[in-house]
Amino acid sequence: MLRTPDATASLRRATIHDVPSIVELLTDDPLGAGRDGAEGAEGLQTYVRAFEAIDADAAHLLLVAESDGMVVATMQLTFIPGLARRGALRAQIEAVRVHADLRSSGLGRAMFTWAIAEAKRRGCGLVQLTSDKQRPEAHRFYSGLGFIASHEGFKLAL
Template sequence: MDLPAELETAGRTVTLRRATAGDVPAVVRLMADDQLGAARDGVAGPDDVQPYLDAFAAIDADPAHVLLVAAHSDDVVGTLQLSFLPGLARRGALRAQIEAVRVRADHRSGGLGSAMVTWALAESRRRGCALVQLTSDKRRGAAHRFYARLGFTASHEGFKLYL
């Protein structure tokens, strides 16, 4: 994995790197800063951050997963999670899964999201993945257009069961 990586977007240099535990509060703020995340993510008090830190520790300990942050002047301005999933389908193909792509409001529409996903696609190819998949809530029309511009197709219908 070639990290850190320098990404040039809208006249700014942004560093893409592995997240650290110290980045977790900023990542949570990014996840909570949209119409859907505001209802399910966020930290109201010091005890609220612990489940996120526990999840980060599990992600960070597993080489099949990486949580990335994009930093500009030491500020976290973007994030995504990239996971690698072995499977028997498609002749034992390895898949990559992209999750939780977020860009801070003042850095949107400058190419940062595209640069982060493009990096994730290159890393997925480097690791020998046969495909890259992601899910996006049906209410995220702008995100759907973003992923379509990057070459993704809405090829499947997804299902979830909340436990």
């Protein structure tokens, strides 16, 4: 259970039935609306296939926060083994979204607190994330959690 002064939600592993709600959260801002979205059941099929791949791989954990029977937040936590940093296991946090009505309620902070504790529990030596340069509010939020903008990221669309 995630409790904040302004919100209470249960955090759980996402199910296939949550996919439409997760997509709604992903598209609930101009940046997400431009790169995500689905029209009807057919449009959701790419998301369903991605969900099935995520759910089948123990290195991935797709989570939703639920309040009053409604999905109000989501995040993906991926555990990445590597040789760098003396073979440290890394936790990668991605696709964090909180419903517009609950932003600034403390729910996002509570989710990150849980994710960081889970990364420690699993023996990770590092928690990392990427954030689009067009999200300055998110950057302030991550800095407030103790994350440091230590690297420049690069992507190549295929």
